[in-house]
Amino acid sequence: MDTAALLIIEVLNGISSLALTCAGLAIIFGMMRVINFAHGEFMMLGGYTTVVATNAGVNIWVSMLILSPLVVGIIGILSERLLIRFFYGRLVDTLIATWGLSLLLIGIVTSIFGNYITGVSAPMGNFSLGQYQLSVYRLVLIGLTVILFVGIYLAFTRTKLGLIARGTMQNPEQASALGISPPKVYMVTFGIGAALTGLAGGLLAPISQIIPTVGFTYVAQAFITVITAGTGAITGTIVASGVFGTVRQLVTYETTPIIGGVSLLIVAVLLLRILPQGITGKIFRRSL
Amino acid sequence: MLKMIDLHSWNTRGLIFTGAIMLALLFLGPTIFDLFTLLKVILFIAMAMLALSLAFIWGFGGILCFGQSAFFGLGGYVYAIAVINMGESTVPILLAIFIPAAFAMLLGYFMFYGRLNDVYLAVVTLAVTLILYAFIRSTSGEEWVIGKARLMGFNGISSIPDPNWPGFPDSLLWPDDKFYVAMALLILVYFGLRFLLRTHFGRVIVAIKENETRAELLGYDVRFYKMITFTIGGGIAGLAGFLLVTFNNFVNPDKFALALAAQIIMWVLIGGVGTLIGPMLGSLALLILYNWLGTQNFAGWLNTYLVFGGIILLFVLAVPQGLQPTAQMLALRYLPWTRPPDADGGSAKIGARERVSSD
Numbered sequence: 001m002d003t004a005a006l007l008i009i010e011v012l013n014g015i016s017s018l019a020l021t022c023a024g025l026a027i028i029f030g031m032m033r034v035i036n037f038a039h040g041e042f043m044m045l046g047g048y049t050t051v052v053a054t055n056a057g058v059n060i061w062v063s064m065l066i067l068s069p070l071v072v073g074i075i076g077i078l079s080e081r082l083l084i085r086f087f088y089g090r091l092v093d094t095l096i097a098t099w100g101l102s103l104l105l106i107g108i109v110t111s112i113f114g115n116y117i118t119g120v121s122a123p124m125g126n127f128s129l130g131q132y133q134l135s136v137y138r139l140v141l142i143g144l145t146v147i148l149f150v151g152i153y154l155a156f157t158r159t160k161l162g163l164i165a166r167g168t169m170q171n172p173e174q175a176s177a178l179g180i181s182p183p184k185v186y187m188v189t190f191g192i193g194a195a196l197t198g199l200a201g202g203l204l205a206p207i208s209q210i211i212p213t214v215g216f217t218y219v220a221q222a223f224i225t226v227i228t229a230g231t232g233a234i235t236g237t238i239v240a241s242g243v244f245g246t247v248r249q250l251v252t253y254e255t256t257p258i259i260g261g262v263s264l265l266i267v268a269v270l271l272l273r274i275l276p277q278g279i280t281g282k283i284f285r286r287s288l
Numbered sequence: 289m290l291k292m293i294d295l296h297s298w299n300t301r302g303l304i305f306t307g308a309i310m311l312a313l314l315f316l317g318p319t320i321f322d323l324f325t326l327l328k329v330i331l332f333i334a335m336a337m338l339a340l341s342l343a344f345i346w347g348f349g350g351i352l353c354f355g356q357s358a359f360f361g362l363g364g365y366v367y368a369i370a371v372i373n374m375g376e377s378t379v380p381i382l383l384a385i386f387i388p389a390a391f392a393m394l395l396g397y398f399m400f401y402g403r404l405n406d407v408y409l410a411v412v413t414l415a416v417t418l419i420l421y422a423f424i425r426s427t428s429g430e431e432w433v434i435g436k437a438r439l440m441g442f443n444g445i446s447s448i449p450d451p452n453w454p455g456f457p458d459s460l461l462w463p464d465d466k467f468y469v470a471m472a473l474l475i476l477v478y479f480g481l482r483f484l485l486r487t488h489f490g491r492v493i494v495a496i497k498e499n500e501t502r503a504e505l506l507g508y509d510v511r512f513y514k515m516i517t518f519t520i521g522g523g524i525a526g527l528a529g530f531l532l533v534t535f536n537n538f539v540n541p542d543k544f545a546l547a548l549a550a551q552i553i554m555w556v557l558i559g560g561v562g563t564l565i566g567p568m569l570g571s572l573a574l575l576i577l578y579n580w581l582g583t584q585n586f587a588g589w590l591n592t593y594l595v596f597g598g599i600i601l602l603f604v605l606a607v608p609q610g611l612q613p614t615a616q617m618l619a620l621r622y623l624p625w626t627r628p629p630d631a632d633g634g635s636a637k638i639g640a641r642e643r644v645s646s647d
Contacts, residue, residue, distance in 0.1 A: 035407045083601070092352055093604060095410055096557060100600030103550060107594025115591075212593075216546055220415040227408055258422045265415050273402040 002130030007253060009129075013138050014252075015245030016145035017204055021218050022225045022237045023148060024197030030226045030233025031156075031169050032189055034084060035094045038102035039222055040215025041109075042194055046072045046201020047210040048109060054120045060206070061123070068202030069195035076194020080187050088186070102215065109212040122206035137206060144203060152196070153234050165189050221261075224268045230278020239279050244268065303482060306565060310478070314471040318464045326467050327535060333470040334531035335575055336568040337477060337524060339555040343567035344481050345521035346556055348490070350497030351514060355413030356552045358420050359388040359522040361543035363529025365424070365439075368448045368539050373435035377451035384530040385523045392522025396515035403511075414549070421544035444540025448533055461534070470531050477524055481564060484520075493517050550596060557603055560610025570611065574599075 021043065028036045036042075046068040053063035079101060087094040122137040156162035165185055168175040172182040208214070225244055229236025244264050252260030275282050321329055338360050345351045363384040370380035395416060399409055428441025437445065450460040451469075461469060484490045496503040496510050504510050533539050542548065555574060559566025581595060607614055 029407075083605075086605070091407060093608065095352070095407060096553070096600065097604045099550070099553070100597050100604060102597070103593045104597030104601060107591050107597050110591050110593060216418065220411060220418050223407070223411040224415060227411060256426065258419070258426050261422065262419050265412075265419055268415075269398050269402070269412060272404060272408070273398055276403050 002132060005129055006132050006134070007250075009134065009138070010253065011246050011249045012142050014249035015241050016142045017207070018221065018225060018245045018248075019145050019149065019238060019241035020141075020200040020203060021222045022229075022241060023152065023200055024193040024195070025222045025226045026229065026233040026237040027152070027196065028190060028193035029223070030229060030231075030237065031166070032186065032193070033169075034088070034186075034190065035091060035098060036084070036193075037095060037098040037219060038079070038105060038215075039197060040217070040219035041102045041105040042072050042076060042197040042215075043201035043204070043218050044109065044210070044212065044215040045075060045105065046198035047205040047208070047214065048113065048118075049198065050202040050205040051118050051120050051210055060120060064202040064205070065199070068205075069199040072198020072201065073191050073195030076197070077187060077191040079194075080190040084190070085183065085186070102219075106212045106215070113212070115212060117209045117211050119209050120206050135207070141203060141207070148196075148199075149234065149238060156234065221264060224265065228268055228271055228275075228278055230275075230280035232280030232284055235284050236278060236280040239284070243271075303479075307475070307479065310471070310475045314468065314475065317467050317471060323463060326463055330463075330467055330470050330531065330535045332572055332575060333467075333474050334528050334535060335555075335571045337474055337528035337531060338552055339559070339567040339571040340474075340477055340481065340564060341521045341524035341528065342552050343556050343559070343561075343564050344524070345517050347560075347562040347564070347567075348485060348497060349493050349514060349517035349521070350500075351518055351521070352410055352553075353413045353518070353521070354410045354549055354553065355415075355417035356521070356525050357544055357546075357549040358413070358417040359392055359525035360529040360532070360548070361420065361424070361539075361541070362388045362391060363526030364533045364539040364543050365445070365529075366526070367530040367533050368445045369434050369437040369439075371449050371451070372437040372445075375449070376457040377449070378454040381451065381530055385526050388526030388529070389519050389523035393515060393519040396518035396522075400511040400514040400518070414546075417544055417546065417549055421541055421546070424541040424544060442541055444538060444542075446538045448537045448539065450537065451534055466534050470534070473527065473531065477527070478564060478568075489513070489516075547592070550600075554596060554600055554603075556610075557600065558611055560612035560614070563610065563612045566610055566612030 024042065025036065025039050028034050028039070049068045049071045050060070050063045053067050054060045058067065083097055083101060084094065087097050122135050124136040124140065126133045126135050128134070156166060164175070164180055165188075168180060168182050168185040169189075175185070176182055221244070225240045226233065226237055228240040228244075244267060247267050248260045248264045251263040271279070317329065318326060338356065341359070342353060342356045345353060345356075366387045367377075367380045367384035370383045371377050374380060395413070399412055404412060424439065425442045427439035428443065430438075432439040432441070439445065451466075452458065452460050485494070492503065492508050493513050495506075496508065496513055500510055529539075529543065532543065551574065552571075555570040556567040557570075558574065559568065559570030577595075578592065581590070581592070603610070609617075
């Protein structure tokens with residue numbers, strides 16, 4: 001019984017951390033169709049912001065929920081202005097440019113903080129479930145993920161800004177003719193995506209180890225999930241995270257984390273073979 | 289067929305020139321280089337071969353693979369495991385080519401028949417590399433044994449036997465021989481690819497790269513051609529992996545690592561996408577730069593990621609075509625004697641464009 005409950009919590013944890021990893025990318029890649037290979041490094045920067053701020057005496061919630069998104073959002077906007085905007089519409093060039101950006105960011109962080117593992121301890125302590133000890137923070141994280149995705153969904157469907165952003169992504173010329181400046185919309189949307197990525201990096205910092213190259217572990221699974229999501233980026237990402245998170249966590253429970261990662265990839269490749277348009281190409285077609 | 293040996297054509301002259309230099313290197317190598325340098329040159333050759341594999345599938349097949357190091361590492365490991373078990377190297381070398389090629393074909397089947405493109409391709413190949421890397425690093429336990437070979441996890445497999453001449457299990461290759469074999473294989477692969485690109489198959493894959501829809505409407509099965517291109521690239525990368533193992537009888541999981549995957553892309557990017565010589569020279573230049581950085585003490589804050597990231601950004605922003613096409617363009621513009629002899633002044637520009645697109 002305890003084991004079953006533990007397994008359910010583990011699976012929910014896997015889903016929520018995968019969904020968090022993908023939230024920013026769902027906007028930047030899923031909606032804007034901008035390939036950001038520095039996604040993992042944005043998360044890494046979010047993690048470092050939380051670690052550095054917390055160790056400097058800032059309240060951990062402030063550093064996770066406010067500082068991380070703020071810092072990474074600013075870095076995101078800078079990257080967009082200085083680099084990424086020159087490559088809009090050229091997929092492969094964007095890919096390589098952001099790949100270069102990703103290596104550069106790793107290099108800068110390594111220069112400043114060194115190639116060491118850092119981290120912060122999770123707040124709020126543990127609770128016991130039968131014979132198992134579980135961290136309260138992991139439960140809070142599941143709740144935060146739900147709130148975050150509901151927030152993103154509402155922001156894009158119910159607010160005027162969200163409407164403008166979606167309209168510009170669909171048809172920049174039309175938006176431009178209506179008096180909206182597409183470059184500005186792209187910049188802001190990219191910044192929001194980056195901020196969400198930083199937030200995810202900050203929130204995951206207490207339950208993961210932070211090293212300059214930690215982004216590598218995030219970027220592949222994030223892209224795979226958002227690609228599998230298809231055109232309805234937000235809904236699709238939730239569904240894909242649900243599928244992949246469950247599979248990975250169950251396989252990991254039975255075997256090792258590495259085989260868990262392999263299972264995620266195999267399921268993704270098979271899914272894309274069956275549904276080339278992604279999950280939202282077949283079901284939830286009219287969702288966002 | 290006759291056009292292939294047209295001595296007036298620029299491409300033929302370029303090929304003869306390249307071939308002459310490579311042959312000269314092949315025969316003079318052991319004389320000009322001392323033993324230490326010669327071994328290093330074998331490493332460079334292995335990397336140049338790796339660069340060729342990506343230059344072919346990316347520059348001519350239009351397949352941007354972020355995980356070319358997966359096939360490279362696989363080739364190295366397959367050779368190591370097979371030669372330790374068999375004690376003779378002829379079959380292991382063939383396995384080092386065919387198993388990565390078969391793996392590439394399987395992966396290619398899922399990717400190309402699933403119609404994955406651009407970023408999708410990049411991500412899937414990247415993920416495969418990451419997973420192989422993580423997997424092979426986790427094999428340090430006693431239970432990871434294939435026949436007589438222990439995988440040894442992140443320590444890698446060392447003391448891998450030297451290759452021997454096919455059919456003579458007792459006559460091992462000396463360093464000089466290793467160099468001859470490596471260089472001969474590089475020449476073979478380079479001219480093999482050049483030949484392949486002039487066959488019907490080669491023209492079709494370039495046509496697919498230029499315009500996939502058009503090639504498809506002309507009746508070519510794009511998925512099949514791409515899968516075969518990818519398979520060839522995987523096989524060449526596997527062969528490069530074998531060459532690397534002969535360099536120091538050692539293979540470790542770093543051959544799968546993302547850092548190497550990134551370097552391969554840089555070599556091609558710097559040399560010029562759509563060329564074959566450029567990426568080989570690109571790999572040489574960057575490896576020398578990398579070695580040189582390793583010997584410098586001035587740079588406490590300087591690290592490889594910083595340098596690589598900077599180089600990629602510099603090239604993608606300032607020299608997006610890569611060095612070889614840029615050099616050709618500049619030569620054609622400012623050095624009149626490099627213009628094709630059959631082109632009058634008016635068509636020199638067209639000649640320039642042709643050369644750039646066809647190496």
